[in-house]
Amino acid sequence: MSDEEPNGEPNGEPPPPDRRSGVLRRMTARGRDEEHRAATPLELFFDLCFVVAVAQAGRQLVHALAEGHPGHGIPGYLMLFFAVWWAWVNFSWFSSAYDTDDVVYRVVTLVQIAGVLILAAGIPRAFDEANYTAVWLGYAVMRLALVSQWLRAAHSSAGAERRTALKYAVGVCLCQVGWLGLLLLPDRAKPWVFLVMAIAEMAVPAIAERRQQTAWHPHHIAERYGLFTIIVLGETVSAATVAVQSALDEHEAVGELLPIASGGLLLIFAAYWIYFAVPIHLHLASNRQAFLWGYGHYLVLGSAAAIGAGIEVAVEESVGKAHISTFAASACVTVPAALFMFCVWLIHSRHYKRGTAQQLVLPVSALAVLACTFAGGAAVLLAGLVGVATVAVGVTLFTRNPPEPEPSPQHS
Structure with missing residues (x-):
């Protein structure tokens, strides 16, 4: 006899939820182990x-x-x-x-x-x-x-x-x-x-959720945060581009702007690479891990957006439009960049680092970026080069000692 039940599903199991659009459907929780779950x-x-x-x-x-x-x-x-x-x-x-x-x-x-x-x-x-x-x-x-x-x-x-x-x-x-x-x-x-x-x-x-956890999906929620991070970094690129364009239109100060634009772009590229270096969804096994990770993104996303604002300030200072010192303008870039690196390590990537060398890359790089604040007009460019070096060292150490994959999360 066939295992097919009268409802058309093997062994009488309920059919998977139909996600085709309708006017009004019963709002039931989705499965935390649902396959191929992606942002809509x-x-x-x-x-x-x-x-x-x-x-x-x-x-x-x-x-x-x-x-x-x-x-x-x-x-x-x-x-x-x-x-x-x-x-x-x-x-x-x-x-x-x-x-x-x-x-x-x-x-x-x-x-x-x-x-x-x-x-x-x-x-x-x-x-x-x-x-x-x-x-x-x-x-x-x-x-x-x-x-x-x-x-x-x-x-x-x-x-x-x-x-x-x-x-x-x-x-x-x-x-x-x-x-x-x-x-x-x-x-x-x-x-x-x-x-x-x-x-x-x-x-x-x-x-x-103290008594009953909602059915959030680890892979889906990790993708959602990653996509929002990408969009924020994209807005940072856009803001920095507009600032450089405005300065060129008014001052044509290519020599002063090129190091800032180059260093800022390298920092943003490094920020993208650093954030997406690990598959964080495997770490999100329960609310205990997920809440700390999710709340910590306030600083991750806030500092990512602030990098773009800092680049704009550095551009304005370089052409004489900002009423602050070069040191202060440099700090507007280096402080959020260093905060981004440290927070990504703290809540995100450290869970996949093996050994002291891998664990120290981002904290040391954050300190190095802060030190670039004292480099005067070259601060943003040097910070960008530190970002590139961070990625290069991280890739090298990862290749030599890749992390062992974590088991699939068991939800409680």
């Missing part, structure tokens, strides 16, 4: 729209640093970048677990995109005037759309999975109310509001 066109579109907000934050950071106001520019950048990054994180992890790709899901995702564009439009006013009205409104649009998705997931679930989805919905709503402090409290209190609410936001997933 909607997710890629979502990422591209988010980079608009990243670019706005970077542009405001450039203006503040070039005017010699790091005390205002850096905290403002960190606050606004967190809002953009955290909204992206929430969508990405949810979609990894519950992407139904039906019409309602797509429409709600497009609403979230509209929210980030509202947020992006409000970034200059928030930066210059501490007016967070548009930023809060855009954030509210994104978060309430996400709440509706969690409520859909709760409606389609039962037991511990349903309780997890409801905890997410309640937590996101409470945090959105807490962000009203940016609108209602005096300016001197707003940095403290940000600090408290950032901690509260990051506590929501830990609280919601």
